Amino acid sequence: MIRMLLRVLGHQYAGPVRRTVALMTVTAVAEGASYALLVPVLRALFGDTPGDARPWLVAFGAAVAGYAVLRYAGDLSGFRVGTTLLRGMYHRLGDHLACLPLGWYAAGRVGEVSVLAGRGVLQAMSVIAHLLSPFISAAVTPLTVVAVMLVCDWRLGLAAAAAAPAVAAIHVWAGRSMAAADAERAERDREATARVIEYLQAQPVLRAGGRTIERFRLLDDSLRGLHRASRRSLLSALPGVVGLTLMVQAVFTALLVLGAHLALGGDIGAAELLAVLVLAARCADPLLSLAELGGKLRVVRTELARLDAVLRTEPLPEAPEPVRPVGHGLELESVTFRHGDRTVLDDVSLSVPQGQRLAVVGPSGAGKSTLLQLLARFYDVDAGAVRVGGVDVRSIGTEALMEQVAIVFQDVYLFDGTIEENVRLGRPDAGEAEVRAAAAAARLDEVVERLPGGWSANVGEGGALLSGGERQRVSIARALLKDAPIVLLDEVTSALDPVNEAAVHEGIERLVAGRTVVMVAHRLRTVQRADRIVFLDGGRIVEEGTHEELLRRGGRYADFWQVSLTSVAGGPDTAG
Template sequence: MIRMLLRVLGHEYAGPVRRTVALMTVTAIVEGLSYALLVPVLHTLFGSDPGEVRPWLIAFGAAVAAYAVLRYLSDLAGFRSGTTLLAGMYHRIGDHLARLPLGWYSASRVGEVSALASRGVLDAMGVIAHLLSPFISAAVTPLTIVVVMIAYNWQLGLAAALGAPVVAAVQIWAGRSTAASDADTAARGAEATGRVIEYLQAQPVLRAGGRTGERFGLLDDSLTALQRASRRSTLSALPGVVGLALTVQAIFTVLLVLGAYLVLDGSIGAAEILAILVLAARCADPLLSLADIGGKLRAARSVLARLDEVLRTEPLPEPREPALPARHDLAFDSVGFRQGDRTVFDNVSLTVPDGSTLAVVGPSGAGKTTLLQLLARFADADAGAVRVGGVDVRDISTEELMSRIAVVFQEVYLFDGTIEDNVRLGRPDATDAEVRAAAAAARLDEVIERLPGGWAAHVGEGGARLSGGERQRVSIARALLKDAPIVLLDEITSALDPVNEAAVHEGIERLMAGRTVVTVAHRLRTVQRADRIVFVDGGRIVEHGTHDELLRAGGRYAGFWASSGASLTGR
């Protein structure tokens, strides 16, 4: 458990956690030793001169005081470590998720990541703040008392020591018997979270279909499955709880019978056996608490295992000696790429000279957006190489590559902040004048003027308070502010109204000027004026050339042009 916790936290946090565990262990040992002083206290009280108990009572009080101080310090260290590691864990998982290839983010992982990033991280870090101290106390304090019992009477101590493996075996058995049900509950919980998110996102569709009062079948099924899994998990833990209680009671009964035999045999006095039995009884409470603590630790371990699985997912590798491209031309060199069992690209080669514009067209599912993702290194090619300035993108650091590329997607996501916050994401250190100039070039200033609050207006989560066209203007202003030499455009005006389309197109024209541009076809005038056009279908480039050349050839592009009428759309 501790090993997995340290692996999930990372090397930088291993030291503080080890120190906290060491302090908690010392505290548990001192607690056991303080109880050990009960033996001479009781022996003296029931002896011939009870007045001699004073030094032992003082020693006992000092030991309890030392334990209280240590317990306070260890609990405080646990809480501080937990809160510190909580923030560190959020940063670590966030940084790791940002480096994973986009292909990793399948729809099934939405609920899993949401659950892990919210309640999961809190539960995992709560182990240090709330569970580690009582668990160590429940395990170490009884062992310390057993050692003390051996020192006072080896027969009773040995009997108690022989019970320790039995208790451990019951705990291990209980953990194994509930592991499968706990994993199933976690999986059902992640699925239910995903269905809740899906249900919320599907509200427009459900309401448009007149199903506002109708329950969502998939969500109901997932919640029912979660309820059943939780019930199975509870029932599977019951035998472990009962088994541990019976085991502890059986061990105490054996000690009681053995103690009575030793007293009757004259091997030990009544005062000593009473004191030792008090110690044995004191062992029972922490041992019985292991059932409750163990269940919570198993649940936390399940979360830690899923966090560990995410964090051990290999991100895109960074080059040891990053190269710096001297130019900004782009090239696909015999590129092959697969998504699952589907071949997206098969031996694709193309070039985009520095400062030129390439338009990519083709039917839905042809891989046009994937081409942009490979250029931006959101994923790595399975074969061949994607190059920027003649340098393989895998040999360029992610920071350097992204500093040279501005991407404008069709679906724009804005963070819940002000318009200015979202524009500044393009270049946080830009001056106010540069931000205003980028907004004016994207015709975002028109939007800002009519919004209450102007630049300080909040856009809402995902930019919900702005229209699609307004969000797109923010995205273009952000790209203009970044001023990157390479621009990737992904069908950014295909769903806009004429007013917003005109404004966005004007901003795009300014964004494209003097840069290397790859644009997935969205409107005819952009395609027509591209320096080169490629038609992608079936994982290959089936045609390439200028607009006029492809029309004269009368091939796939010409047919696509004729059938599309006034626009070229589709992914």
């Protein structure tokens, strides 16, 4: 398990961990060795001159004090290393999650990562601070005591040593019998956590549909499944606990019988017999604790395996010698992209000259948003190439690529902080005047003026305290502040009221001025202002040209346009 722990953490932590394990092992040996002094103490006390026990008692006290110092140092080292490991693990996990491709974050990942980053990391890293010392003590101290018993009397020592393989076998058997139950409990735990998160996030939809009772039943079923799995896990532990207890008691009884036989035959004295029995009794407690510690260590090992699996997930590869693009034109050459068994984009080729606007339209599921994500390298293509400034995005460093691109999506996520903090994410080192100018260009200043607290107003988790239009204005102000030469827009006005739509459109026009733009759009004014339009359907480009050219052809785009006109004439624009 230590090997897996170091693999999860990184080998820069190998030195502190190994030193801590060595110190804990020395402490356990010192504890067992100190009991060896009980033999001369008891021999003197049962002898003709009990006063001779005084120096041995002093030596025993000094040995116990030395053990106490070692134990304090070992526990302190464990806590310090554990704290360092916890901090390092959070940093490593966070950095790795930020590098994983967007496709990794599929449905169910939120609950899994929530459990892993919370309780999972704490449990995995607690092994050094809380579990390693008692486990080493429970394993090493009895072995040291057996060595002491061999010195006292080889027959009793051999009898005690013969029990070691049996205790180890029971421990291994118990671990294997519990493995399946522990795995099921962990899976049920993840499922229940995902259900809880889903239930909380879906409250508006569920209440609007009057479906809260059915959804609660699904959540309740997952919690009952977790309860049953936990009960099975506990029941599967009973045979190991009972077996280990019976073995330890049987060994102690055997030593007692053997010792009494040897004492009655005059082969050992009463002092030696009493010392051996005291040592045997001292071995019982740590051996019995092995069952409980083994269960906790199995939980830790499971969490370490899950962390290891996440950290072994390959991020998008970085070019060994990154190239910085000199232009801002965009190009897709024979791009094919698959998601699972589904081909989302199939042999797509298009180009966007620097400073021009491309509108991408088409039915839902045509691959429009995926096209934008490939341009930003949220995924790598399965075939073909995506180029920025004539350079394949796989040859551009991630940081350099992100400097070139500003993205405004339909679903805006804001961090739980102030409006100003969320705008500054676009460029954290921007001056106050630049932030205010970007806000004014996005008409965010209107929102700031009417909010209590102004720029210091908190937006809530995910921007929950702002309306959709207000969140979109923050997103546009953030993109304006970033001042990137390439802008990607994904249906940024599809769900806005007329007032917010007008404000957001005004901000978008300022954002895209003079920049290379690719926009997924359905709104009439957005599509008309594009230099070129592609109609995407089934992952392929079925039409391409200017607005007027496509209308004259009378194809799919013309049908889409007619539906859009009808929608506008009949009420709110719902096309697409």
